Amino acid sequence: MSMWLDERKARLDKLISKADQEFPLLRVVHLDEFLFLNLQNSTWSYMEASAQLGSTEGPYILDGVNKPPNMTPGGLLAVRQETWPEYNALHREMVKTLQSMGLLDKMVEAQLPLCVRVVTPKMAEDPKRLERPYNTFVAHSDIWSGQPTDMLHIWIPIYGDFNRVGIEYSEPEYFPEDCQHKFESYADVMPKTVAEGAKKYDAKIDVGNAYISDGTCLHKTVAAGRGNRGRITLDFRFRLRDGKYSEWHPEYVDIKEWKATGVTRAFVEGRKAIGWADQ
Numbered sequence: 001m002s003m004w005l006d007e008r009k010a011r012l013d014k015l016i017s018k019a020d021q022e023f024p025l026l027r028v029v030h031l032d033e034f035l036f037l038n039l040q041n042s043t044w045s046y047m048e049a050s051a052q053l054g055s056t057e058g059p060y061i062l063d064g065v066n067k068p069p070n071m072t073p074g075g076l077l078a079v080r081q082e083t084w085p086e087y088n089a090l091h092r093e094m095v096k097t098l099q100s101m102g103l104l105d106k107m108v109e110a111q112l113p114l115c116v117r118v119v120t121p122k123m124a125e126d127p128k129r130l131e132r133p134y135n136t137f138v139a140h141s142d143i144w145s146g147q148p149t150d151m152l153h154i155w156i157p158i159y160g161d162f163n164r165v166g167i168e169y170s171e172p173e174y175f176p177e178d179c180q181h182k183f184e185s186y187a188d189v190m191p192k193t194v195a196e197g198a199k200k201y202d203a204k205i206d207v208g209n210a211y212i213s214d215g216t217c218l219h220k221t222v223a224a225g226r227g228n229r230g231r232i233t234l235d236f237r238f239r240l241r242d243g244k245y246s247e248w249h250p251e252y253v254d255i256k257e258w259k260a261t262g263v264t265r266a267f268v269e270g271r272k273a274i275g276w277a278d279q
């Protein structure tokens, strides 16, 4: 095993002591049923609030036809002033879930807001989407789209058929330092070389699990079949207290602030947060 892989694996071992499936750069943890139901319900409320922004017909987001106005081209449901109460309620449930997993105390910074993401098989056929420089349908590391080199990622499937629209994780054979930075596009030559010899992880993708991966773990969206029925997931990136790497990144906030969101602070819109106590 190379130095890089050894180090990254050891870091994940320290973070997650018990996993249901274990790979050097990925851990699969089955979530407490009650906490997961709360995540599902609060995601549903957030989707409903998003759907109401553009339609009077209800939350038909998963059919990929009625797209709410807060959906970005990448499928993210962005937080708007009209949807902040639902966002903060959902964030609070995520905080509880992470606390139960013992993860929160080990984090130093996390991405705010967390990502509520919709993907439909139809998106995989959209040429405009496939031409995007950071097209998630090809194997990539988020470091290549400008995320910090030390980051980790947590991904939680919420609704949908994950056999049809899932995610595929893989381990690169090597991850040299000259690949640990932002590229203009995932199609650029160095990342491609890294992705070529990658070993696919046989991870079971299903609702009720959380997937915690190292920033160097390659992943891609997979969409089998055709049609509109897709999936909705929660995810965000975070950094650990080990302090080994420390470049500043505008999407991350101190974990104290992240933890207080939905409790004593509210995330309102874009990157704005207000402290309730200050108002």
Ligand SMILES: [Fe+2]
Pocket (backbone or CB within 6 Å): 136, 140, 141, 142, 219
């Ligand atoms: Fe990614």
